[in-house]
Amino acid sequence: MAEHGKAKRGIPPKSDFNAWYPAIVEIAELVDKRYPIKGMDVWRPYGWKAMRCIDALTHREMERTDHEEVCFPLLIPEDLLEKENRLVSLLKRAREEGVDPSELRVEEEEAGFKKEVYWVKHAGENELDVPMFLRPTSETAMYTMFPLWIRSHVDLPLKTYQIVNTFRYETKQTRSFIRVREIHFFEAHTAHVDEDCASRQIEQDLEIVGHLMDSMGLPVIISKRPVWDTFPGAWYTIAIDVIMPNGRTLQVASCHHYKDQWAKAFDITYQDESGNTQYCHQTTYGMSERLLGAVVGMHGDDNGLIFPPPIAPIQVVLMPVAAHKSDAVIPAVDAAASALREAGFRVKIDSRDLRPGQKYWDWEIKGVPLRLEVGPRDVENGNAFAARRTGGKEPIPLDNIVEGVHNQLEMVQTELNQRSRIHVDDCIIRLENLEQEILDGHIYEVAFDGSDADAETLEKTTGLAILGDAMEPFPDDQQCIVTGKTTRRRQHIARMY
Amino acid sequence: MAEHGKAKRGIPPKSDFNAWYPAIVEIAELVDKRYPIKGMDVWRPYGWKAMRCIDALTHREMERTDHEEVCFPLLIPEDLLEKENRLVSLLKRAREEGVDPSELRVEEEEAGFKKEVYWVKHAGENELDVPMFLRPTSETAMYTMFPLWIRSHVDLPLKTYQIVNTFRYETKQTRSFIRVREIHFFEAHTAHVDEDCASRQIEQDLEIVGHLMDSMGLPVIISKRPVWDTFPGAWYTIAIDVIMPNGRTLQVASCHHYKDQWAKAFDITYQDESGNTQYCHQTTYGMSERLLGAVVGMHGDDNGLIFPPPIAPIQVVLMPVAAHKSDAVIPAVDAAASALREAGFRVKIDSRDLRPGQKYWDWEIKGVPLRLEVGPRDVENGNAFAARRTGGKEPIPLDNIVEGVHNQLEMVQTELNQRSRIHVDDCIIRLENLEQEILDGHIYEVAFDGSDADAETLEKTTGLAILGDAMEPFPDDQQCIVTGKTTRRRQHIARMY
Numbered sequence: 006m007a008e009h010g011k012a013k014r015g016i017p018p019k020s021d022f023n024a025w026y027p028a029i030v031e032i033a034e035l036v037d038k039r040y041p042i043k044g045m046d047v048w049r050p051y052g053w054k055a056m057r058c059i060d061a062l063t064h065r066e067m068e069r070t071d072h073e074e075v076c077f078p079l080l081i082p083e084d085l086l087e088k089e090n091r092l093v094s095l096l097k098r099a100r101e102e103g104v105d106p107s108e109l110r111v112e113e114e115e116a117g118f119k120k121e122v123y124w125v126k127h128a129g130e131n132e133l134d135v136p137m138f139l140r141p142t143s144e145t146a147m148y149t150m151f152p153l154w155i156r157s158h159v160d161l162p163l164k165t166y167q168i169v170n171t172f173r174y175e176t177k178q179t180r181s182f183i184r185v186r187e188i189h190f191f192e193a194h195t196a197h198v199d200e201d202c203a204s205r206q207i208e209q210d211l212e213i214v215g216h217l218m219d220s221m222g223l224p225v226i227i228s229k230r231p232v233w234d235t236f237p238g239a240w241y242t243i244a245i246d247v248i249m250p251n252g253r254t255l256q257v258a259s260c261h262h263y264k265d266q267w268a269k270a271f272d273i274t275y276q277d278e279s280g281n282t283q284y285c286h287q288t289t290y291g292m293s294e295r296l297l298g299a300v301v302g303m304h305g306d307d308n309g310l311i312f313p314p315p316i317a318p319i320q321v322v323l324m325p326v327a328a329h330k331s332d333a334v335i336p337a338v339d340a341a342a343s344a345l346r347e348a349g350f351r352v353k354i355d356s357r358d359l360r361p362g363q364k365y366w367d368w369e370i371k372g373v374p375l376r377l378e379v380g381p382r383d384v385e386n387g388n389a390f391a392a393r394r395t396g397g398k399e400p401i402p403l404d405n406i407v408e409g410v411h412n413q414l415e416m417v418q419t420e421l422n423q424r425s426r427i428h429v430d431d432c433i434i435r436l437e438n439l440e441q442e443i444l445d446g447h448i449y450e451v452a453f454d455g456s457d458a459d460a461e462t463l464e465k466t467t468g469l470a471i472l473g474d475a476m477e478p479f480p481d482d483q484q485c486i487v488t489g490k491t492t493r494r495r496q497h498i499a500r501m502y
Numbered sequence: 503m504a505e506h507g508k509a510k511r512g513i514p515p516k517s518d519f520n521a522w523y524p525a526i527v528e529i530a531e532l533v534d535k536r537y538p539i540k541g542m543d544v545w546r547p548y549g550w551k552a553m554r555c556i557d558a559l560t561h562r563e564m565e566r567t568d569h570e571e572v573c574f575p576l577l578i579p580e581d582l583l584e585k586e587n588r589l590v591s592l593l594k595r596a597r598e599e600g601v602d603p604s605e606l607r608v609e610e611e612e613a614g615f616k617k618e619v620y621w622v623k624h625a626g627e628n629e630l631d632v633p634m635f636l637r638p639t640s641e642t643a644m645y646t647m648f649p650l651w652i653r654s655h656v657d658l659p660l661k662t663y664q665i666v667n668t669f670r671y672e673t674k675q676t677r678s679f680i681r682v683r684e685i686h687f688f689e690a691h692t693a694h695v696d697e698d699c700a701s702r703q704i705e706q707d708l709e710i711v712g713h714l715m716d717s718m719g720l721p722v723i724i725s726k727r728p729v730w731d732t733f734p735g736a737w738y739t740i741a742i743d744v745i746m747p748n749g750r751t752l753q754v755a756s757c758h759h760y761k762d763q764w765a766k767a768f769d770i771t772y773q774d775e776s777g778n779t780q781y782c783h784q785t786t787y788g789m790s791e792r793l794l795g796a797v798v799g800m801h802g803d804d805n806g807l808i809f810p811p812p813i814a815p816i817q818v819v820l821m822p823v824a825a826h827k828s829d830a831v832i833p834a835v836d837a838a839a840s841a842l843r844e845a846g847f848r849v850k851i852d853s854r855d856l857r858p859g860q861k862y863w864d865w866e867i868k869g870v871p872l873r874l875e876v877g878p879r880d881v882e883n884g885n886a887f888a889a890r891r892t893g894g895k896e897p898i899p900l901d902n903i904v905e906g907v908h909n910q911l912e913m914v915q916t917e918l919n920q921r922s923r924i925h926v927d928d929c930i931i932r933l934e935n936l937e938q939e940i941l942d943g944h945i946y947e948v949a950f951d952g953s954d955a956d957a958e959t960l961e962k963t964t965g966l967a968i969l970g971d972a973m974e975p976f977p978d979d980q981q982c983i984v985t986g987k988t989t990r991r992r993q994h995i996a997r998m999y
Contacts, residue, residue, distance in 0.1 A: 039650055040643070041579055042634065047647055050570035050662070057571070073547035074554070078684050079576075079667055080620075082538055120626045123577075125636070127621040128671040137539065139622070146537070150544055153536055165547070170576055170667070174625040187575050 014370060019307050022251045026302060030181045033310050033371050035301070044179035044186035051371060052297070054318035056189060059296050060168055062220055062315060063191055066213045072164040072193055077146045079170070080125060080137040085145045090119060092270035093237040100232060118142075121174050139172040142291065144238070147194050148271040155285065157276040158198055162206070166193035166290075182298030183255065183502060189294040196273060196285040203262055203286035207243065210260045210290040211476070214245055217292075220315040221300050222421035223257075224248045224429045226448070226497050228473035231460065240264040246472055246501070247299040248432050252446035254472065255302070255502040257295045263287040303428070304421060310372025311394050313421050314414040319353045321345060321375045321410055322368045323389075326361060331381035338379050341389060341406045348407045369394065374417040375410065379403075395420040436486060436498070439466045448499040450475075452483030454492035463487055469498040511867060516804050519748045523799055527678045530807050530868050532798070541676035541683035548868065549794070551815035553686060556793050557665055559717055559812060560688055563710045569661040569690055574643045576667070577622060577634040582642045587616060589767035590734045597729060618671050636669040639788065641735065644691050645768035652782060654773040655695055659703070663690035663787075679795030680752065680999060686791040693770060693782040700759055700783035704740065707757045707787040708973070711742055714789075717812040718797050719918035720754075721745045721926045723945070723994055725970035728957060737761040743969055743998070744796040745929050749943035751969065752799070752999040754792045760784040800925070801918060807869025808891050810918050811911040816850045818842060818907055819870045820886075821861055823877035825853075830881040838874065838886060838903045845904045866891065871914040872907065876900075892917040933983060933995070936963045945996040947972075949980030951989035960984055966995040 014032055017024040030036055035052030048056065067074065099105065122138040140146060147165070155163055171190040179185055193210070197203040211227065218225050226246045235242040239261035246254035265284035268274065273285045304311040314320050323342055328334040338354060345352045353373075355364050361378075368376055377389040388400035391413050401409030436449035439462075443449070453463060453471070460471055463486065478493040485492045511529055514521040527533055532549030545553065564571065596602065619635040637643060644662070652660055668687040676682055690707070694700040708724065715722050723743045732739040736758035743751035762781035765771065770782045801808040811817050820839055825831040835851060842849045850870075852861050858875075865873055874886040885897035888910050898906030933946035936959075940946070950960060950968070957968055960983065975990040982989045 037647060037650065040575055040647065041582070042575060042577055045575035045577060047575065048573035050572055053571055053573050074550055075547055076545035076550050076686075078537055078539060078542035078544065079669075080539055080542060080684070085538070122626065123622050124624040125620050125622055126624060129617045129619065129673075150534060150537065153534065172576075176626075187577070189573075 014366065016307065016309065016370070019250065019305060022249075022302070025305070027181065029305055029309060029370075030301060035297075035310075036181050038181065042186070044175055044184070046181050046185065048189075051318055055300075055312065055316055056294060056297055058316040058318060059221070059300075060191070062217055063168065063292070066216055067166050067193070070164070070209055070213065072166045072195075075147075075165045075167050076169065077140070077143050077150075077167060079140055081140055081143075081146050083136045083138065085149055086119060086122075086138065088270060089145045089238070092267065096266060097237045100235075100237075123172050123174055140169075141171055141173050142190070143167070143169075143171075143192055143194070144267065144289070148267055148273060148287075151196055151273045151285075152271065155196060155273060155275050158278060161196060161198050161275060161285065162202060163196040163285075164193070164206075165195070166191065180298075182294045182301070185294070191292045193288075193290040195288045196268070197287070198275070198277070198283070198285070200262075200264060200286050203264070203288050206288045207260050207262055210288070211243070213290075214258060214260075217296075218245070219422065220313065221296065222313045222418065222425050223296075223299055223303055224425040224432075225257075226254065226433075226472060226499075227476045228497060229476075230473040231471055233457065233460075234471075234473065236261050238263065238267065240266065243476075244473065246499070247303065248429060248448060248499075249299070249302045249502070250428070252432050252448060253500045253502055254448065255295060255299055257299050258290070258292040260290045261288060263289070303425065305372065308366075309370030311421070312372040312374055314374050314418050317372070317374050318351065319368075319371070319373045320351045320414060321353070321377060322373045323352065323354045324361065324364055324376065324378045325354070325356055326378050326380035326383075328356075331384065333384045334379055334381060337384045337403060341377065341379065341403060344406050345410055348411075350407075350410060375413050377401075377410075393417050393420075395424075433497070436467070439463070439486060443467050443469065448497055451486045451496050451498060452479060452492055452494065453487060453496045454485040454490060454494045455487040459485075459487040463498065467498055468500075470501050472497040472499055472501075511863065513804065513806065513867070516747065516802060519746075519799070522802070524678065526802055526807060526867075527798060532794075532807075533678050535678065539683070541672055541681070543678050543682065545686075548815055552797075552809065552813055553791060553794055555813040555815060556718070556797075557688070559714055560665065560789070563713055564663050564690070567661070567706055567710065569663045569692075572644075572662045572664050573666065574637070574640050574647075574664060576637055578637055578640075578643050580633045580635065582646055583616060583619075583635065585767060586642045586735070589764065593763060594734045597732075597734075620669050620671055637666075638668055638670050639687070640664070640666075640668075640689055640691070641764065641786070645764055645770060645784075648693060648770045648782075649768065652693060652770060652772050655775060658693060658695050658772060658782065659699060660693040660782075661690070661703075662692070663688065677795075679791045679798070682791070688789040690785075690787040692785050693765070694784070695772070695774070695780070695782070697759075697761060697783050700761070700785050703785045704757050704759055707785070708740070710787075711755060711757075714793075715742070716919065717810065718793065719810045719915065719922050720793075720796050720800055721922040721929075722754075723751065723969060723996075724973045725994060726973075727970040728968055730954065730957075731968075731970065733758050735760065735764065737763065740973075741970065743996070744800065745926060745945060745996075746796070746799045746999070747925070749929050749945060750997045750999055751945065752792060752796055754796050755787070755789040757787045758785060760786070800922065802869065805863075806867030808918070809869040809871055811871050811915050814869070814871050815848065816865075816868070816870045817848045817911060818850070818872045818874060819865045820849065820851045821858065821873065821875045822851075822853055823858060823875050823880075828878035828881065831876055831878060834881045834900060835876050838876070838900060841903050842907055845908075847904075847907060872910050874898075874907070890914050890917075892921075930994070933964070936960075936983065940964050940966065945994055948983045948993050948995060949976060949989055949991065950984060950993045951982040951987060951991045952984040956982075956984040960995065964995055965997075967998050969994040969996055969998075 019025045034049045036046035038046050040047045118141045126136045168191050171188045175186050195206050230242045243260045244256050245258040246256050268284040274282050277283050323338050325334045325338045342352050374394045376392045379389050391401045392398040395417050433448045436451045475495045479495045482491050516522045531546045533543035535543050537544045623633040665688050668685045672683050692703050727739045740757045741753050742755040743753050762783050765781040771779050774780050820835050822831045822835045839849050871891045873889045876886050888898045889895040892914050930945045933948045972992045976992045979988050
């Protein structure tokens with residue numbers, strides 16, 4: 006009977022990840038995919054609340070690190086994009102030819118985002134004089150304004166961010182949160198006096214990434230992407246990849262160090278202490294709703310979602326049991342809920358007239374980290390019965406419910422972080438030589454220090470993609486897997502989403 | 503010297519409102535209008551923070567009243583708009599002909615938003631098969647999904663809301679917050695079992711409006727708009743107009759009762775308790791960034807903005823004075839700031855190396871409600887010196903700074919609410935007869951119960967527009983100003999923004 010009730014919800018087993026993922030995001034009511042535009046889902050209340058909890062963590066980190074929140078227009082005039090395109094094609098050519106960008110003439114080559122954007126060329130019944138496009142990201146918009154805001158070194162560092170909707174005209178298959186056409190997007194943009202200051206910003210970004218990934222219990226690999234996979238406008242790109250359950254990696258965030266390249270294209274200068282005009286050095290840090298996709302994918306199981314407490318839309322669900330048998334049950338539940346809400350927990354009382362099993366499955370599917378049951382005997386004993394979504398049940402005292410719940414949620418978080426670490430250990434295998442068999446569902450660690458041609462060999466032989474240099478190199482000398490030369494460069498290869 | 507420092511900021515006197523308003527929103531750094539698209543300003547950190555504080559009040563009210571937050575795609579396919587247009591033109595005709603909408607054939611007439619929207623007809627290098635447009639508001643998008651979410655009476659009431667960017671292709675002159683092309687927009691959409699339930703929702707909306715307007719200290723007139731000024735898709739429209747300093751009214755919010763008209767067009771039905779299929783009855787409630795425009799316009803003065811404490815980005819600015827003369831000053835300021843932050847106040851310490859006058863003007867322009875100065879003698883006396891932006895200064899004890907600041911901010915709020923009431927009293931004059939002279943900067947209260955033709959007479963004679971029926975009719979019989987017949991209908995006429 007219980008199995009029947011569960012089966013009715015229609016969740017495929019998680020081992021069939023490609024069927025499980027799209028099913029669970031709808032069954033748990035995170036999104037509705039029936040909106041009549043492909044790749045643009047409707048955020049339902051439960052999913053949107055989860056995303057807003059993730060945003061709240063981001064806001065907190067941004068405030069802690071003195072970033073200021075702005076909000077730029079969605080629309081960008083076409084002529085600004087052309088400035089970006091010129092820069093990007095210049096940098097791309099310089100990189101390909103291995104020369105300094107300043108040696109090259111600026112070409113009117115088409116590049117950048119032009120082929121991936123939605124265009125607004127008409128308004129009402131008019132054709133617009135200057136076509137505009139929906140932002141895919143906001144470099145162009147922001148760097149048009151930065152010169153107006155930055156005059157002297159006292160205006161630096163300028164640290165801004167926004168959380169907005171952005172758009173990419175995706176032609177690949179779409180997937181909720183992971184590959185969508187309207188993206189809930191976070192972007193931080195900073196300007197600094199020099200390269201060193203900008204580099205310190207990247208370090209701070211990685212510290213923020215660390216905090217966020219810990220809060221969400223996500224297993225990540227942080228890599229400096231190889232040159233051919235660097236954002237064309239960047240000096241270098243650091244990417245944060247989550248290891249999904251099937252061993253494929255999902256890039257959820259990235260930081261770019263721009264050096265003074267954009268500043269030169271957009272004329273972002275400042276007067277230094279001696280009164281000389283200098284170009285700013287810039288960085289960006291981006292994340293998206295993919296964070297939620299990673300949380301869903303990483304923590305869910307055959308029974309539904311599991312939310313880490315910091316981002317759970319509902320952290321605790323309270324269920325009165327057999328309340329018709331004792332008048333003390335409902336008041337005890339209400340008192341506990343009040344105390345928990347007062348202490349800042351996100352709490353739901355489920356007093357629907359349904360069989361308990363039905364209710365369990367609902368909250369199990371939705372991934373509520375902690376369920377508290379209160380029946381007549383519990384009240385007599387002064388307890389609530391706590392059941393963690395990650396497993397384990399025990400009574401906790403009602404008269405100190407706040408501390409009890411705090412501890413239970415900590416246990417859930419600890420368990421999720423531990424699972425995440427085990428997943429990393431299970432997933433990452435050392436690749437010793439090119440003859441070694443490549444197993445499905447794994448990521449390989451390699452010593453690699455070869456040329457682009459060597460990289461191509463490595464990728465072709467293994468069928469995997471190079472993520473780039475791990476932040477931690479090997480502690481001692483290794484042999485490059487392709488060239489055999491001595492190196493400490495530690496890289497990962499994986500199937501990427 | 504002081505006057506020189508102030509004059510340099512270039513704020514025109516508030517009596518010249520049309521010059522003061524656009525100047526102050528930029529000088530106080532709420533927005534930057536230099537973004538290269540007309541009517542699309544960049545929100546700077548200070549302005550965005552103020553808007554987010556207003557949004558926080560809205561979220562709180564929505565949570566209190568059991569609304570759930572959703573987020574719908576920005577883009578809407580053209581064919582859905584056509585459904586809306588058909589409905590709207592049908593209702594318009596029915597209203598014009600004074601018949602029930604069900605008696606009319608649905609015409610393929612063009613109406614609604616079609617002429618006011620931004621079109622997306624191209625993506626990348628492709629022309630799209632189905633053109634899409636940027637939402638001007640989300641009825642069409644939402645009511646396409648509601649039928650999928652509502653099955654039976656237990657799913658009702660469905661109460662949703664979202665805070666998103668919306669777009670109108672404005673052809674009139676733009677003005678920050680008041681008339682813009684990208685709008686920061688709040689919209690609540692609800693579905694109910696019947697007209698009564700929907701009407702009770704409108705009552706709840708007006709209660710929410712009351713709380714919000716009190717928090718912002720805004721003087722408002724709430725009116726049921728006359729038929730010709732009702733949103734074409736609505737059964738009736740209730741509008742909330744702020745009385746701006748120059749006596750013109752600015753509509754900042756509105757509620758629509760839709761009856762079952764949209765439900766019939768979009769097939770939004772439910773099964774009632776007897777298993778019969780019924781149409782839902784619906785309401786919407788909308789507000790926009792105009793709220794911030796109203797706050798700026800209503801409370802500011804010749805010296806800058808004045809923020810009501812509930813939405814002030816910075817509620818208290820702390821200024822150490824002559825800190826070089828005593829080592830006790832900085833620690834005292836830091837301790838006070840910590841205590842205030844702990845208590846949830848938004849606090850800024852201004853320790854810039856500038857002359858005090860310079861600092862005062864900065865925070866005066868930005869409208870921070872409370873300034874606290876702490877100098878060596880203040881520390882000795884155990885006080886901070888409190889100066890309210892609305893006038894008045896006094897010492898408050900440092901060892902109970904939280905209560906002191908709480909009281910000071912209450913005084914500011916009380917003062918703003920009082921000014922607002924006085925403004926209403928000063929502004930609204932009774933219009934006794936059509937011969938009475940119409941004075942600039944005033945709103946007139948009239949007894950009016952005439953036909954559309956009589957309304958035209960009233961509007962033409964006075965040069966003012968009819969806002970509609972006030973929520974409170976006259977307590978006793980009056981003579982209609984045009985027809986002379988007996989009525990209790992109390993209406994207002996004004997110049998509208």
